[in-house]
Amino acid sequence: MTELSGGSALPQERRVVTAIPGPKSLELQARRTATVAGGVGSVLPVFTTRAGGGVIEDVDGNSLIDFGSGIAVTSVGASAEAVVRRASAQLANFTHTCFMVTPYEGYVEVCERLAELTPGDHAKKSALFNSGAEAVENAVKIARAYTKRQAVVVFDHGYHGRTNLTMALTAKNMPYKHGFGPFAPEVYRVPVAYGYRWPTGPENCGPEAAAQAIDQITKQVGAENVAAIIIEPVLGEGGFIEPAKGFLPAIVKFANDNGIVFVADEIQSGFCRTGQWFACEDEGIVPDLITTAKGIAGGLPLAAVTGRAEIMDSAHAGGLGGTYGGNPVACAGALGAIETMRELDLNAKAKRIEEVMKGRLAVMQEKFPVIGDIRGRGAMIAIELVKDPETKAPAPEAAGALAKACHAEGLLVLTCGTYGNVLRFLPPLVIGEDLLNEGLDIIEAALGRL
CATH class of the missing domain: 3.90.1150.10 (Aspartate Aminotransferase, domain 1)
Structure with missing residues (x-):
């Protein structure tokens, strides 16, 4: 059988003709x-x-x-027709100018799509980067600029990247952190609602884990010192943990009540992966900032921070960016990927x-x-x-x-x-x-x- 829905003319069949690897x-x-x-x-x-x-x-x-x-x-798919078509056309026009030097429409178009697709009907803006870790790191920068606070709260079993700051945010030592410290300061880790392993059972997990996490933040950090709370709505590298029901809404309420920027890290779970555009939609969560990468551009390196316009605008001009951030070919790929997601x-x-x-x-x-x-x-x-x-x-x-x-x-x-x-x-x-x-x-x- 040949599967054409993903734009691939490859025969859609398993074929083992040598030992693997051959x-x-x-x-x-x-x-x-x-x-x-x-x-x-x-x-x-x-x-x-x-x-x-x-x-x-x-x-x-x-x-x-x-x-x-x-x-x-x-x-x-790894060779989706719309991604290949749009990226190829862009490749023929120009590969790079640096958006911070002379901008181009593709970057703006991707930001427009992100404003439409991400949760919430508030005014939104985006900044584009190359990788998930870059997106998370920039979300922290933006949250700190907005709140004028320093502390960042993350969760057990969370994964957020391999840069120095995002290694500090990541829970697992081996292979991500071992031997690479010292790490960035002002990062605090609290319990997550891991239903399968919760001592009193999954039915009690959501409210109990939220209460524990909030208690730790309040006593050990001080809510008034926290710039951002960052969590994956479905934890990826940590084991595809879905926080037990009620946990995320309680954490979001705590963040909102205390002027803390709530960041949904949707790098692995976003763009239709969980059957919704974004996994946080499952419990009606509207994050202040949302980080995306991975599935956004059909295999081309692109990442984004999208969020409330007033938060996104808190960083000074020139404070956000990067040479390749929002590369025009990657932006074209993203528009092709989103087109494919919608059409199919x-x-x-x-x-x-x-x-x-x-x-x-x-x-x-x-x-x-x-x-x-x-x-x-x-x-x-x-x-x-x-x-x-x-x-x-x-x-x-x-x-x-x-x-x-x-x-x-x-x-x-x-x-x-x-x-x-x-x-x-x-x-x-x-x-x-x-x-x-x-x-x-x-x-x-x-x-x-x-």
Whole structure:
């Protein structure tokens, strides 16, 4: 079957013709080892030649089912027609002028789309950057400029990037922070509503975790010192944790009551990934600032901070920017990605992916007690693996073994989680249902062999 909805003419089929990785990939890996820094890792060292729809084709002629989307980036597919068309046209006109030197319409258009799509009907403005970490760092700068305060509050299991400030904001030490300190000061971490592991059970988790977090902020930091509270509405690297219901609204109310800028980090969860344009819409959250990247531009590097106009305008002229921020080719790609999301109704597609995946995974959970929890929304789904469903002791070895078994069969999956025991699924939203089910067949068979 050839899937054209994502703009890809690649045959939409799994094809395993060599061991994975194959001989040509191994040859390239040897070249890579000689010249690429060892600190740059890869989940699966197969070298890509083409990708699109729901597949990745490697140099050895293998075609892998893609349950990773380049970590939630290629939601519209890795070669979506509108992204390729618009970016190619822009490439022919000019590659760069620097928006801070001579501006161009594409940047303005992306900011207009962001004002339309992000939650809330207040006046909004945006600033464009290159990466998620840059967006988060600039959100902190803007919040500090607006509030004239310094402290930033983040949450257990949160991930916000790899720059010095965003490493400080990130919870997990290995591999993100280990040996790279000292980190930026005035960052404070509080509990998050992790329902599966909450001591008094998921039904009590939301209000209890919110009360704990607010108590810690009040006593240890002082609400009047806090510039920003930053949280992922669905925590990504920390294990696809959906904060228990009631938690986010309580934190937002506390922020609003105390003049604190509430920042929704939607870098992994935004742009239809959870079946809504943004995950914070699930509980009606309207953030003061929202950071986006990953899925925004169909694979081209682009990020944004969007928020209340009066907050966004608090930074002095020249205080925000960067040489490549809002690059014209990336902006063209973003307009193509948004066009694709709207035309194909990728929110509905994400919801259908959730329906299929959660249905199949629930059946697997009954057969395999190693699956402790199934969670997530839309096409952002995960299973948490445990040694014992009673004690919930994390099983990172099982997660690693399961990922390896899937890779050998031609299914790309990713692991995550503070304990390294979560298998996460981020298929492109344009994936065909036959490929989706074939991928789930591979997971089920691999679980049976574990």
